[in-house]
Amino acid sequence: MPPTDAPAPRDGDARPRAVVVGGGLAGITTALQLADAGVAVTLLEGRPRLGGLAFSFRRGELTVDNGQHVYLRCCTAYRWFLDRVDGARLAPLQDRLDVPVLDVAHPRGPRLGRIRRDPLPVPFHLARSLATYPHLSLAERASVGRAALALKRLDPADPALDGIDFATWLGRHGQTPRAIEALWDLVGIPTLNAPAPDASMGLAAMVFKTGLLTDPGAADIGWAHVPLGHLHDTLAAKTLDGLGVRTLLRTKAERISRTDDGRWTVEVPGETLEADAVVLAVPQTETHALLPEDALADADRLLDIGTAPILDLHVVYDRKVLRRPFFTALGSPVQWVFDRTASSGLTGGGQYLAVSQSAAQDEIDEPVAALRERYLPELERLLPAARGAGVRDFFVTRERTATFAPTPGVGRLRPGARTRAPGLYLAGAWTATGWPATMEGAVRSGFSAAGAALSAFGRRHDHPLQEAA
Numbered sequence: 180m181p182p183t184d185a186p187a188p189r190d191g192d193a194r195p196r197a198v199v200v201g202g203g204l205a206g207i208t209t210a211l212q213l214a215d216a217g218v219a220v221t222l223l224e225g226r227p228r229l230g231g232l233a234f235s236f237r238r239g240e241l242t243v244d245n246g247q248h249v250y251l252r253c254c255t256a257y258r259w260f261l262d263r264v265d266g267a268r269l270a271p272l273q274d275r276l277d278v279p280v281l282d283v284a285h286p287r288g289p290r291l292g293r294i295r296r297d298p299l300p301v302p303f304h305l306a307r308s309l310a311t312y313p314h315l316s317l318a319e320r321a322s323v324g325r326a327a328l329a330l331k332r333l334d335p336a337d338p339a340l341d342g343i344d345f346a347t348w349l350g351r352h353g354q355t356p357r358a359i360e361a362l363w364d365l366v367g368i369p370t371l372n373a374p375a376p377d378a379s380m381g382l383a384a385m386v387f388k389t390g391l392l393t394d395p396g397a398a399d400i401g402w403a404h405v406p407l408g409h410l411h412d413t414l415a416a417k418t419l420d421g422l423g424v425r426t427l428l429r430t431k432a433e434r435i436s437r438t439d440d441g442r443w444t445v446e447v448p449g450e451t452l453e454a455d456a457v458v459l460a461v462p463q464t465e466t467h468a469l470l471p472e473d474a475l476a477d478a479d480r481l482l483d484i485g486t487a488p489i490l491d492l493h494v495v496y497d498r499k500v501l502r503r504p505f506f507t508a509l510g511s512p513v514q515w516v517f518d519r520t521a522s523s524g525l526t527g528g529g530q531y532l533a534v535s536q537s538a539a540q541d542e543i544d545e546p547v548a549a550l551r552e553r554y555l556p557e558l559e560r561l562l563p564a565a566r567g568a569g570v571r572d573f574f575v576t577r578e579r580t581a582t583f584a585p586t587p588g589v590g591r592l593r594p595g596a597r598t599r600a601p602g603l604y605l606a607g608a609w610t611a612t613g614w615p616a617t618m619e620g621a622v623r624s625g626f627s628a629a630g631a632a633l634s635a636f637g638r639r640h641d642h643p644l645q646e647a648a
Contacts, residue, residue: 192219194217194218194219195218195219195455195456195636195638196218196219196220196221196453196454196455196456197213197218197219197220197221197454197455197456197457197458197632198220198221198222198223198432198443198445198452198454198456198457198458199213199220199221199222199223199457199458199460199606200223200432200435200445200457200458200459200460200461200469201223201224201231201459201460201461201465201606201607202222202223202224202226202228202229202230202231202426202428202460203229203230203231203232203233203460203461203607203621204230204231204233204257204260204411204608204618204621204622204625205231205460205606205607205608205621205622205624205625205628206222206224206231206458206460206461206606206625207222207229207230207260207411207415207419207625208256208260208606208621208622208624208625208626208629209458209460209606209625209628209629209632210222210419210424211263211418211419211422211424211625212625212626212629212630212633212640212643213629213632213633214419214422214423214424215422216629216633216636216638216639216640217638218456218632218633218636218638219423220422220423220424220425221424221425221426221427221452221454222419222424222425222426222427223427223430223431223432223445223447224426224427224428224429224430225429225430225431226428226429227428227429228408228412228428229411229412229415229416229426229428230407230408230410230411230412230415231411231621232245232246232578232581233245233246233248233407233411233618234407234408234411234412235406235407235408235409235412236408238572238574239572240524240525240526241495241523241524241525241531242406242408242522242523242524243406243493243519243523243576244403244406244407244408244519244522244533245407245491245576245578246489246491246533246535246576246578246581247402247491247515247517247519247533247535248402248403248407248618249369249400249401249402250270250400250401250402250617250618250619251390251397251398251399251400251401251619252272252394252396252397252398252399252401253389253390253393253394253397253398254401254617254618254619255619255644256619256622256623256626256643256644257617257618257619257622259622259643259644260618260622261410263418264410264414264415264417264418265414265418266409266410266414269403269404269405269409269410270401270402270403270404270405270410271401271404272399272400272401273399273400273401274399275295275296275298275396275399276294276295276296276396276398276399276400277293277294277295277296278293278294278295278400278506278507279291279292279293279503279505279506279507280292280293280294280314280361280365280506280507280508280509281506281507281508281509281561282313282314282361282508282509282510283508283509283510283511283560283561284509284510284511285314285510289561290313290314291313292311292312292313292314293308293312294308294312294362294365295308296308296395296396296398296399298395299395300395301392301393301394301395302324302327302328302331302392304395305391306324309323309324312361312362314357314361314362314509315357315358315361315362316357319355319357319358322352322353322354322355322358323354323358323362325352325353326349326352326353326354327387327391327392329352330384330387330388330392331388331392333384333388334384335381335382335384335385335388335389335613336381336613337381338381338590338591340379340380340381340384341379341380341381341382341587341588341589341590341591342380342587342588343379343380343587344375344376344377344378344379344380344586344587345363345367345371345375345376345378345379345380345383346359346374346375346376346378347376347380348380348383349363349375359375360509361509363375363387365507365509366386366387366390366391367383367386367387368514368537368538369514369515369535369537370386370390370615370617371383371386371585371615372487372489372537372538372581372582372584372585372615372616373487373537373538373584373585373586374538377538377584377585377586378585378586378587379585379586379587379588379589379590380587381590382585382589382590382614382615385613385614385615386615402505402517403522404521404522405522406522406523427447430447430448431447431448432445432446432447432469433446433447433448434446434469435457435459435469435471435603436471437471437600437602438453441601441602442454442455442602443455443456443457443602443603445457454602455602455636456602456603456604456632456635456636457602457603457604458603458604458605458606458628458629458632459603459604459605459606459607460605460606460607460624460625460628461607462580462607462609463481463482463484463583463607463609464481464482466481466605466607467479467481467482470598471600471603473599473600474598474599474600474603475594475598475599476599480592480594481592481594483592484583484584484589484592484593484609485583485584485586485589486579486580486581486582486583486584487537487538487540487580487581487582487583487584487585487616488538488539488540488543488577488578488579488580488581489535489536489537489538489539489578489581489582490536490539490542490543490550490575490576490577490578491533491534491535491536491575491576491577492533492534492536492550492554492573492575493531493532493533493534493572493573493574493575493576494531494532494534494554494555494558494570494572494573495525495529495530495531495532495570495571495572495573496529496530496531496532496565496568496569496570496571497528497529497568497569497570497571498528498529498530498564498568498569499528499529499530499564500530500532500558500562500564500565500568501516501518501530501532501562501564503518504517504518505517505518506561508561511557511560511561512536512553512554512557513534513536513554513557513558513561514534514535514536514537515534515535516532516533516534516535516558516561517532517533517535518530518531518532519531519532519533529571532558534554534558543577543579544577547573547574547575550575551573555570555573581616582608582615582616583608583609583616585615585616590611593609593610593611593612594610594611595610595611595627596610596624596627596628596630596631597631601635602632602635604628604631604632605624605628606621606624606625606627606628607621607624608620608621608624610624610627612624612627623644626642626643626644630642
């Protein structure tokens with residue numbers, strides 16, 4: 180855990196001072212970048228740990244992630260983060276994209292298909308997978324190929340795309356409801372946290388173009404083989420401490436204000452912090468509450484950025500029921516299932532599965548008993564080995580405001596890193612990163628906020644992704 184009693188920068192320290200409010204990935208990244216450039220940084224986090232909404236907790240003998248988080252090879256910012264905290268080896272990528280897709284509703288019985296790539300240039304890297312994908316008809320496969328080529332020609336930053344929904348665009352390009360369910364939403368729902376009718380076409384274009392239509396390996400999947408808390412809290416805290424960052428946990432900013440000499444004060448319980456720059460790296464509603472008057476041209480637009488929930492179901496069986504690291508399902512309310520046995524520390528020959536349910540508005544508040552009654556039989560339908568297996572534990576984690584809602588028009592609501600108040604900056608996956616609400620977007624927002632602050636300080640800032648961009 181990071182120190183809570185690290186000394187404040189000494190009087191006479193000539194370095195510029197910054198306070199970063201929020202210890203999620205955006206705030207940690209901002210603090211790392213500023214400290215790397217020689218700024219004296221204080222990082223505030225209201226929770227007793229770092230990591231924001233990508234964290235772990237203990238439940239009996241298990242170390243449990245609050246939700247299943249994955250990233251892709253194209254997530255160059257998050258990969259930078261992993262490298263920076265010395266955690267890349269603990270969250271490896273697939274050698275090559277390979278996603279098992281199980282359809283249990285097929286008239287002729289369950290069918291297993293795969294989305295995988297070949298070592299060929301774009302778009303041929305997915306051609307064989309699409310041509311043999313059993314969950315679509317021959318005509319649907321051909322139409323998917325044509326739509327993908329049309330999508331490749333789009334500019335995701337085009338404001339016109341932000342104004343329409345993904346489903347409308349797919350319909351205009353000949354995509355059937357089955358094609359949307361079995362392919363486009365299969366990828367879009369977990370990455371956007373919304374089905375096609377509720378997702379901005381601009382964000383959808385960014386996801387599919389970047390992940391599937393740029394570099395052959397861009398969509399290779401990576402995930403933590405250790406608890407997320409080890410990466411985002413333990414290792415991140417160690418790195419921050421090594422840079423001299425003063426990290427204050429269980430400490431919320433109560434008020435920020437500009438001083439007569441153009442500097443800033445941040446009031447926390449029992450202390451007033453002075454700074455040359457402040458970065459707000461907290462959710463949009465909390466940011467709105469802390470913003471000084473006139474810091475944004477229309478601060479109330481932050482309140483128009485909606486949120487979307489994610490529900491995770493955790494099932495511990497008394498035996499092994501899944502032989503793959505993960506799979507996704509069609510014809511079932513189950514979305515994605517991951518084996519978390521090793522990372523959780525489970526012993527005794529059982530298996531721990533995490534079922535990740537994105538865009539879970541209809542179920543987020545359902546009682547655990549109702550979810551258990553619905554999902555245990557579904558898992559038995561998907562996994563024959565689960566039939567007759569004993570269930571040692573079944574529990575639920577809920578993130579009601581897991582991400583910002585990627586609705587059409589959200590792009591015009593997302594602010595950039597700079598505000599109208601000199602020395603005040605914004606970070607968070609909900610800011611104008613061009614990405615949906617992902618770990619990648621959070622880290623990128625930290626780059627932007629730190630870069631803006633360092634520019635104002637007159638300090639050189641080499642963007643970490645400059646060579647990759």
